[in-house]
Amino acid sequence: MENHNTQFPDRFSLISATDADYQAWRMIKLEQASDLLANSDPVLIGDLSAITPAEHDELSRRCEISNAVFYHDTQETSDPDTVGNLLRQFAQNIGLRIAEKHRSAGKDGIVSLQVSDSVSQKGYIPYSKKPMNWHTDGYYNAPDDKIRAMVLHCVRAADTGGVNQVFDPEIAYIRLRDENPAYITALMHPFAMTIPENREPNGNVRPASIGPVFEVNPQTGHLEMRYTARTRSIEWRDDATTRAAVDFLQSVLNSDDPYIQTIKMQDGDGLLCNNSLHNRTGFDANSDNASTRLLMRVRFHNRVNWREKRRT
Ligand SMILES: [Fe+2]
Numbered sequence: 001m002e003n004h005n006t007q008f009p010d011r012f013s014l015i016s017a018t019d020a021d022y023q024a025w026r027m028i029k030l031e032q033a034s035d036l037l038a039n040s041d042p043v044l045i046g047d048l049s050a051i052t053p054a055e056h057d058e059l060s061r062r063c064e065i066s067n068a069v070f071y072h073d074t075q076e077t078s079d080p081d082t083v084g085n086l087l088r089q090f091a092q093n094i095g096l097r098i099a100e101k102h103r104s105a106g107k108d109g110i111v112s113l114q115v116s117d118s119v120s121q122k123g124y125i126p127y128s129k130k131p132m133n134w135h136t137d138g139y140y141n142a143p144d145d146k147i148r149a150m151v152l153h154c155v156r157a158a159d160t161g162g163v164n165q166v167f168d169p170e171i172a173y174i175r176l177r178d179e180n181p182a183y184i185t186a187l188m189h190p191f192a193m194t195i196p197e198n199r200e201p202n203g204n205v206r207p208a209s210i211g212p213v214f215e216v217n218p219q220t221g222h223l224e225m226r227y228t229a230r231t232r233s234i235e236w237r238d239d240a241t242t243r244a245a246v247d248f249l250q251s252v253l254n255s256d257d258p259y260i261q262t263i264k265m266q267d268g269d270g271l272l273c274n275n276s277l278h279n280r281t282g283f284d285a286n287s288d289n290a291s292t293r294l295l296m297r298v299r300f301h302n303r304v305n306w307r308e309k310r311r312t
Pocket residue numbers: 135136137278
């Protein structure tokens with residue numbers, strides 16, 4: 001198998017490198033990502049539970065370059081339980097460890113994102129028709145419960161709206177560092193972003209989550225990002241550079257940056273990503289009844305690591 005990672009010998013270099021190293025990495029990164037976006041038809045998957053070597057390699061190639069890949073289940077499996085089983089096998093076959101703690105996850109860690117009036121979901125935006133602002137998943141999680149990868153799989157698309165945007169955290173990093181390297185320093189501060197304690201309707205208390213926006217995983221050397229564009233129930237470090245960095249990042253996310261992917265996933269479409277930044281528009285606003293839109297989400301503690309999987 002071709003080693004698609006030759007241009008990224010050590011992700012630590014992203015953070016610790018000299019400026020010359022950073023510029024060299026940056027140039028290749030943007031070039032490869034641009035080529036990928038120019039031809040972004042989803043990878044066709046014949047059987048999610050048993051991907052072929054060719055499908056595996058194409059998913060791998062794209063995910064290595066841009067941390068995200070769209071695929072399409074050519075069977076367009078419509079039964080949610082069956083989709084859940086397929087996704088579990090898909091994840092296992094690419095070496096992902098399912099995170100199971102989410103309150104809405106079944107025992108298998110798979111969450112159905114649909115309009116819901118259930119006690120534990122009512123009032124939460126993911127289970128409504130409302131738009132969701134930019135975020136990475138699990139930004140409020142404890143450090144030992146980090147979300148590093150996820151799959152979002154569309155079982156039934158919305159009639160109108162429900163469009164997702166996806167942005168590679170490494171390109172967000174590039175935009176910030178190019179604008180002002182001090183922005184990176186500020187967002188790597190261990191107290192950069194605080195999500196205050198939250199008492200949930202069922203009485204559970206989620207403790208405050210305090211941490212950086214950007215972090216380099218010491219085990220893997222990969223850049224990890226923790227972010228939400230929410231403006232309520234969030235405290236940014238009280239520092240002028242941090243505030244300016246957050247404003248700048250928000251302006252990038254609201255821009256027409258060519259590396260932001262905008263897609264309305266159709267039945268059978270899915271996104272596999274290393275917890276990329278993402279959002280969604282509102283959907284089915286004109287229908288009085290609950291929307292039939294159904295996306296299934298699986299979150300993982302580890303990131304997609306194709307090289308490791310291939311060795312085993
Ligand atoms: Fe999300």
